[in-house]
Amino acid sequence: MNPILNESGKIELLMGNEAIARGALEAGVQVCAAYPGNPSSEIIASLAAVAGVRGIHVEWSVNEKVALEVVAGASFAGLRGLCAMKQNGMNVACDFLLNLNLTGCGGGLVVLVADDPGALSSTNEEDSRLYAKLAGLPLLEPATIQEIKEMTLWAFDLSEALGLPVLIRSATRISHARSNVLLGDLPKEKRLPYFDAPRVTFPVVKNHQRLYDKQIQAAQYFEISSYNDYRGPDKPELLLLTCGSGWLYALEAVVSLDLSQRVGLAKLGTTWPLPTAWVLEQLTKAQRILFVEEVDPFLENNIKALFAQHNMDLGGKRFFGKADRTLPETGELNPDIVIRAIQNLLDITFQSRPPEYAVRAKEAVQQHVPGRDIGFCAGCPHRATYWAIKNALALDGRKGILLGDIGCYSLGMGASGFFQMKTLHAMGSGAGLACGLGQLKRFGLDQPVLTVCGDSTFFHAVMPALANARYNGADFLLLLLDNSGTAMTGFQPHPGTGKKASGDPAPVLDLKTICRALGAEVEEADPFQLTSTTEAILRLLQEGKGPRVLILRRECALIRGKQQKKLFQVTIDRERCLGDQCGCNRLCTRVYKCPGLIWDPMTGKAQIDEAICTGCGVCAEICPASAIGKEAA
Amino acid sequence: MPVDPFNIIIGGVGGQGNVLASMILGRMLVSQGSIVTIGETYGASQRGGSVMSHLRVSLRDQFSPLIPEGKANFLAALEPVEGLRMIGQYGNPDLLTLINLRPILPLDALSGKVAYPDLSLILSKIKELSKQVWTLNATEIALEMGDPILANVIMLGALSALDILPVKRDIFSRTIADLFPAERQAVNLQAFDRGHDAVRELR
DSSP states (O other): OOGGGOOTTOEEEEEHHHHHHHHHHHTTOOEEEEOOOTTTTHHHHHHHHHHHHHTOEEEEOSSHHHHHHHHHHHHHTTOOEEEEEEHHHHHHHHHHHHHHHHHOOSSOEEEEEEEOTTOTTOSOOOOTHHHHHHHTOOEEOOOSHHHHHHHHHHHHHHHHHHTSOEEEEEEHHHHTOEEEEEOOOOOOOOOOOOOOSOOOOOSHHHHHHHHHHHHHHHHHHHHTOTTSEEESOSSOSEEEEEOTTHHHHHHHHHHHTTOTTTEEEEEOSEEESOOHHHHHHHHTTOSEEEEEOSSSOHHHHHHHHHHHHHHHHHOOOEEESTTTTSSOSSSOOOHHHHHHHHHHHHTOOOOSSOHHHHHHHHHHHHHHOOOOOOOOOTTOHHHHHHHHHHHHHHHHOSOOEEEOOSSGGGGGGSGGGTTOOOOOOSTTHHHHHHHHHTTGGGGTOOSOEEEEEEHHHIIIIIHHHHHHHHHHTOOEEEEEEEOSSBGGGTOBOOTTTTBOTTSOBOOOOOHHHHHHHTTOEEEEEOTTOHHHHHHHHHHHHHSOOSEEEEEEEOOOHHHHHHTTOOSEEEEEOTTTOOGGGSTTOSIIIIIIOOTTEEEETTTTEEEEOTTTOOOOOTHHHHOTTOOEEEEEO | OOSSSEEEEEEEETTSOHHHHHHHHHHHHHTTTOEEEEEEOOSGGGTTSEEEEEEEEESSOOOOSSOOTTOOSEEEESSHHHHHHHHHHHOOTTOEEEEEOOOOOOHHHHTTSSOOOOHHHHHHHHHHTSSEEEEEOHHHHHHHTTOGGGHHHHHHHHHHTTTSSSOOHHHHHHHHHHHSOHHHHHHHHHHHHHHHHHOEEOO
């Protein structure tokens, strides 16, 4: 039994993202869509897993804007819809969102955005809450896993009461945390879709005014919401104003410091528009106020602005938070950071462990524990691809520029991609930047321009850039790294895979045909064939005009691993490996660095780590002494 | 449980299956009435970096998904230097530690830029910084069984032998019945048993 379908009244250990999915099911959601992005990916993945049994539509859309439009379409026809995304996805969806706010919606429409404080799996650190203010839409911030389920359920009701999409902001430590969740009822009824009211933004100014009026209405609901809560003494020495993932850190800090008689904890679950009366009541409790929230000082700035308007009634206050750097402006929070901030403000001492132990423990790590950089997995086709790129660019000799994109292959900027990738921005930006750099030959740029993108990224945002390149005559080589899925976020299918989110078969959109239709010259190669791939890159760099595409096709090593299928049994011929005496200077382990191939310091020779090697056989091509052998497994 | 909350860290290198191990352990504890909160570090880190799961186990309340500095009660490391790394931040004199002896070389050690430290030195440091240490070679057992990914379940079996938490075989068996396809259950149960029998205290 899938835990998110268990019966009402049961307690399940659910991931935050699964709890969101359950909350949506309890709300009777009928249409769900997203483009994968951590930390939000498991929301749609878990809904897709139950789409068949629940009789709902769940899809991986090609990008977040389309996903939001899919869900809004359902909402216009009266159904409830959920759209999920990470912070970057919000940027993609916002063009539509900032028109949807004016037309409003019909059936409950919930937009779940999971931010990634500390950029644990992101190219940027961004606070999506600013979009709620920008779009004038209600914003909820759950603080626990149970709460995120309850709030998701409530958000659908709220959306229908206001006729507006409702935003819920999660964060990594909620979406990717697990905890006990008490399950509620799953409805049996389905709504019949019917489109009856026009949804246009005109007249714009009138609808903009209506949006402001609805925010007053939303604030009234928020004034009486049980998600806004205070615990602590009537007149605390210090008031912590917290929301979202900041709440459990703040609570942990107060408990750890044993300060529950001195410090108050106000948790705001509805952070835009502010429930002003409730917030003002909290502000009267203390002179000193510390804001604990993740990423930007959103609550902090909004509450300070509210305070400014009411300062005659409230008297003097000292505010602490990100603005005065009591808490760091960037990076992820944790209990220790909040503990230290409170310690400083209240001038108290606290030791989490004996100081002499802490010194010894930290010294032991410093002296004996090597760093562990992330890199491509053993047998990853991207490592082979970057090896071929490196060699082709060296042979070409014109210092080619490799522009990057978003996916596992972004690691091409680091050691395991031989530092080949030179830019990293948004989805599709590699090809977009190549459209610019690819125009500079006439001004004297004699470096060839290349860009990489993954198969899923191609559908998300590269296709418009490729059309642009053909139309405007940009000169570059696009390396389309097709590893048969959205690997970085958990192998979700996309239009090129022939599979839908639910696992049902789908028509395959062929990458080669699409690229050709967009007017590009297209070739294909297998990244595991290093020599022919290198030759193909070199040839396409030196010949041809306009956009050229080389599709490098190899399944992700982790997908291959799940099928437990080794391509080759790889062995080292100890006689042939000259070890430290070989002129190659350990090309295999020092430079190529696949984790499955290690150096045995005892014998001074290369060695296969059987626990890690996935049998791709590429290293056999690397060794100049032909000491690495491969036999079909 | 000896203390409440009881704080557990399961850590290792991306790809070793520590997320699954923490989820199984969490479900085993929830099914017996505990409130468990798990914080996981993954995402980009699953590509060969250091990964950890923090489990906060309580009978009364929910705690933050991240353990404060120095507050781990039990540590299960799927890789030796990762064990020491985690002790550096979360260890304390009462820490109980379980170590899989099989090293995984970091990229810088593969390339020869740094040396992977001597295993006996790492173990002696871990011993100095823990109240009690147990070890086993979970990866070797997993390889003998034909699949290195079983190391995580072998570690859970080892934990069950230590009498620290209520994680007996029957509870494990019931928990994986919900999680794994039928054809994977027997091999996982066998891995659990092998871990249970292989673990030894480090003296």
